[in-house]
Amino acid sequence: MQENKVELGGDWTYAPAPEDKKHVKIEKRYDLFINGKFVKPAKGKYFDTISPSTEEVLSQIAEADEKDVDTAVKAARNAYDKVWKKMPAKERGKYIFRIARMIQERSRELAVIESMNGGKPIRESRDIDVPLAANHFFYYAGWADKLEYAFPGKKPQSLGVVGQIIPWNFPLLMAAWKIAPALATGNTVVLKPAETTSLTALKLAEIIQESGLPDGVVNIVTGHGKTGAAIVNHPLVNKVAFTGSTDVGKIIQKAVAGTNKKVTLELGGKAANIVFEDAPIDQAVEGIVNGIFFNQGHVCCAGSRLFVQEGVAEELIRKLKDRMQTLIVGDPLDKNTDIGAINSKEQLQKIDHYLKLGSEEGAEMYQPSCSIPSKGFFCKPTLFLHASQSHRIVQEEIFGPVLTVQTFRTIEEVVEKANNIPYGLSAGVWTDKGSKIFNLTQNLRAGVIWANTYNKFDPTSPFGGYKESGFGREGGLHGLMPYLELT
Ligand code: NAP
Numbered sequence: 001m002q003e004n005k006v007e008l009g010g011d012w013t014y015a016p017a018p019e020d021k022k023h024v025k026i027e028k029r030y031d032l033f034i035n036g037k038f039v040k041p042a043k044g045k046y047f048d049t050i051s052p053s054t055e056e057v058l059s060q061i062a063e064a065d066e067k068d069v070d071t072a073v074k075a076a077r078n079a080y081d082k083v084w085k086k087m088p089a090k091e092r093g094k095y096i097f098r099i100a101r102m103i104q105e106r107s108r109e110l111a112v113i114e115s116m117n118g119g120k121p122i123r124e125s126r127d128i129d130v131p132l133a134a135n136h137f138f139y140y141a142g143w144a145d146k147l148e149y150a151f152p153g154k155k156p157q158s159l160g161v162v163g164q165i166i167p168w169n170f171p172l173l174m175a176a177w178k179i180a181p182a183l184a185t186g187n188t189v190v191l192k193p194a195e196t197t198s199l200t201a202l203k204l205a206e207i208i209q210e211s212g213l214p215d216g217v218v219n220i221v222t223g224h225g226k227t228g229a230a231i232v233n234h235p236l237v238n239k240v241a242f243t244g245s246t247d248v249g250k251i252i253q254k255a256v257a258g259t260n261k262k263v264t265l266e267l268g269g270k271a272a273n274i275v276f277e278d279a280p281i282d283q284a285v286e287g288i289v290n291g292i293f294f295n296q297g298h299v300c301c302a303g304s305r306l307f308v309q310e311g312v313a314e315e316l317i318r319k320l321k322d323r324m325q326t327l328i329v330g331d332p333l334d335k336n337t338d339i340g341a342i343n344s345k346e347q348l349q350k351i352d353h354y355l356k357l358g359s360e361e362g363a364e365m366y367q368p369s370c371s372i373p374s375k376g377f378f379c380k381p382t383l384f385l386h387a388s389q390s391h392r393i394v395q396e397e398i399f400g401p402v403l404t405v406q407t408f409r410t411i412e413e414v415v416e417k418a419n420n421i422p423y424g425l426s427a428g429v430w431t432d433k434g435s436k437i438f439n440l441t442q443n444l445r446a447g448v449i450w451a452n453t454y455n456k457f458d459p460t461s462p463f464g465g466y467k468e469s470g471f472g473r474e475g476g477l478h479g480l481m482p483y484l485e486l487t
């Protein structure tokens with residue numbers, strides 16, 4: 001394994017601080033979790049899952065086909081009709097609480113596996129992904145028996161079987177975002193994790209099995225895009241909840257058109273991070289780095305477009321470059337690592353394509369002089385200075401540690417530029433003035449807007465987008481609604 005080293009001026013470097021993985025148990029092979037049991041896929045097919053930081057095979061994952069999906073959906077329907085729908089809400093809540101506690105108990109193991117399989121730094125998986133996943137279960141457990149209070153005057157009713165499809169950037173957390181509110185509202189679940197990051201979802205299946213949750217209430221089927229499509233198209237699925245790319249979101253929307261399936265789509269993003277002249281510059285630099293570089297830019301709400309007011313542009317860019325010079329790219333299991341591995345070879349190729357494109361389009365590329373490991377999929381943090389609104393690197397989602405930089409003079413100009421893209425998931429504003437924050441929260445077309453901070457999440461707070469970033473909200477009270485019929 002390549003050692004992390006960073007020059008701190010003079011001869012100072014960080015010594016490697018790798019997280020121990022001895023306590024982690026990864027099976028050689030994982031089957032499908034259907035009706036409370038791990039079962040072999042009908043066709044007996046498996047595919048390899050690797051560590052993107054070492055390229056070693058970690059395990060083999062079952063590939064579910066239409067027949068397996070059918071078995072899972074029928075198990076979910078049966079569990080809904082015979083057990084889950086009839087169970088008093090207070091009892092349902094107890095199971096959800098139990099799952100939350102078990103995630104906490106196994107948090108270290110889950111964090112290490114998340115970093116091994118997904119490539120994200122252990123600091124992120126340990127301090128963000130896993131605690132937030134547990135918190136989502138805790139939060140929604142609390143709502144299970146209080147739905148009438150959540151929607152006064154209405155009669156909240158569950159929908160039935162929900163099909164849930166999630167991406168690779170927050171594997172466990174996205175599973176929690178999906179499963180917890182579905183269970184709290186009395187639905188049963190068939191979930192498909194992304195093909196590159198199935199391991200923590202399968203660990204969650206083990207936790208669910210141990211928790212004693214009635215068989216069939218949650219089913220986890222692994223596979224590729226076709227497995228996802230089989231869930232979406234199954235006639236017994238009452239609702240589809242999808243997080244992923246806008247392209248696949250559009251396919252799903254077409255597939256459910258004309259059926260009475262409910263659907264929510266959480267799709268891509270291209271967030272503006274806006275720094276005004278009166279902003280605390282050092283704090284903003286840290287927020288920019290957190291917004292796009294930590295987690296390799298594998299965040300749908302990543303602050304991937306920086307807008308700086310002209311008067312502070314020079315100072316801010318100088319400080320940002322200095323800060324980038326200290327970022328450590330390398331082993332995801334090292335506690336000092338800031339930027340881990342890109343999730344897959346395909347994703348790295350996509351990012352590389354945009355790096356080439358940005359230079360061809362005329363933007364000026366800056367990368368720090370850090371080294372990157374020779375094995376695995378890694379990318380240096382990258383700035384594109386003098387980017388302009390028409391550049392594809394500004395308009396399109398790159399999903400990597402790549403930040404475009406544009407300057408602006410007036411608030412009207414920056415609002416216009418920030419809004420002038422197909423996405424509308426999130427944004428950030430850095431200023432000393434509350435009035436500017438209010439102005440921007442009114443005028444930016446983004447579902448989430450952070451002020452003087454970035455990428456902060458809480459289960460009580462709704463999350464979701466406008467325009468091609470999708471529709472429907474997850475988290476908070478709003479996150480219950482897509483799983484209920486409110487009559
Ligand atoms: P993706 O290719 O759209 O895949 C998402 C999930 O859908 C995966 O499980 C995928 O399976 C599955 N899938 C692929 N084709 C399908 C089909 N035809 N029908 C049903 N399911 C299908 O997205 P990704 O590349 O994994 O993730 C990155 C994208 O997710 C980015 O665009 C990002 O912005 C977005 N994202 C959005 C949010 C949000 O909350 N708005 C959060 C996280 C990520 P395979 O893995 O086998 O391809």
Ligand code: MG
Nearest residue numbers: 194195225245
């Ligand atoms: Mg995909």
